[in-house]
Amino acid sequence: xxxxxxxxxxxxxxxxxxxxxxxxxxxxxxxxxxxxxxxxxxxxxxxxxxxxxxxxxxxxxxxxxxxxxxxxxxxxxxxxxxxxxxxxxxxxxxxxxxxxxxxxxxxxxx
Amino acid sequence: xxxxxxxxxxxxxxxxxxxxxxxxxxxxxxxxxxxxxxxxxxxxxxxxxxxxxxxxxxxxxxxxxxxxxxxxxxxxxxxxxxxxxxxxxxxxxxxxxxxxxxxxxxxxxx
DNA sequence: GGACCATATATCGGGACCCGATATATGGTC
DNA sequence: GACCATATATCGGGTCCCGATATATGGTCC
Numbered sequence: 681x682x683x684x685x686x687x688x689x690x691x692x693x694x695x696x697x698x699x700x701x702x703x704x705x706x707x708x709x710x711x712x713x714x715x716x717x718x719x720x721x722x723x724x725x726x727x728x729x730x731x732x733x734x735x736x737x738x739x740x741x742x743x744x745x746x747x748x749x750x751x752x753x754x755x756x757x758x759x760x761x762x763x764x765x766x767x768x769x770x771x772x773x774x775x776x777x778x779x780x781x782x783x784x785x786x787x788x789x790x
Numbered sequence: 791x792x793x794x795x796x797x798x799x800x801x802x803x804x805x806x807x808x809x810x811x812x813x814x815x816x817x818x819x820x821x822x823x824x825x826x827x828x829x830x831x832x833x834x835x836x837x838x839x840x841x842x843x844x845x846x847x848x849x850x851x852x853x854x855x856x857x858x859x860x861x862x863x864x865x866x867x868x869x870x871x872x873x874x875x876x877x878x879x880x881x882x883x884x885x886x887x888x889x890x891x892x893x894x895x896x897x898x899x900x
Numbered sequence: 901g902g903a904c905c906a907t908a909t910a911t912c913g914g915g916a917c918c919c920g921a922t923a924t925a926t927g928g929t930c
Numbered sequence: 931g932a933c934c935a936t937a938t939a940t941c942g943g944g945t946c947c948c949g950a951t952a953t954a955t956g957g958t959c960c
Binding site for chain 1: 945946947948949950954955956
């Protein structure tokens with residue numbers, strides 16, 4: 681189930697956002713999150729794998745497939761429908777939070 | 791100094807946002823944060839006073855004045871110029887983060 | 901050949917921070 | 931008298947971030 685996580689951490693949000701387009705493996709998520717945020721978000725590996733475990737347990741992400749490239753394993757994660765819903769809800773929440781301040785700025789001259 | 795806090799917690803953000811209009815005392819901050827977020831943000835007292843201490847130490851908030859009403863003390867906090875800068879930067883950061891997802895939604899049909 | 905870096909996974913421990921519980925105190929409502 | 935809103939403050943548990951560390955491969959540079 682997990683109908684509504686009231687809150688989502690920033691790392692979790694960017695991991696889900698990175699997976700919206702296509703499944704990615706851990707290292708790919710780190711790079712994509714950096715790209716999407718113009719370099720501002722730098723996911724630490726310790727953050728990533730812990731968050732992926734929690735997301736998997738919560739059903740927002742599933743293991744898509746495993747590949748072996750040059751003897752090194754690559755584990756691809758895919759976002760679930762629940763995950764898509766959750767990350768969109770969070771985006772709305774972020775936008776509303778931003779508006780609390782950006783809205784006030786416009787009126788502050790009064 | 792504190793030129794740029796790379797990251798800001800949600801509680802910190804809403805505390806600063808609550809103080810943008812006028813100085814408030816602790817309990818007033820909790821109520822105002824709830825109002826500004828349409829009831830979604832419920833600051834716990836333990837969160838508030840810890841965060842206020844950190845914000846004061848960081849120079850984003852200062853003690854404005856103390857009043858005594860009905861024998862009970864009221865401690866008013868005021869946001870500093872650095873605090874205003876920080877909360878506006880954070881609002882921009884939140885908006886940009888939201889756009890990572892909301893922007894993609896529009897293109898997903900392609 | 902050796903140093904170093906990018907790629908790729910995983911774990912551990914310290915630290916930051918949220919938050920419920922608890923304590924204390926006053927004044928109003930029922 | 932019980933209960934709630936107002937108002938402050940602290941403590942402890944739990945969550946989570948993140949740097950450090952470990953392991954392994956292949957490419958570049960000297």
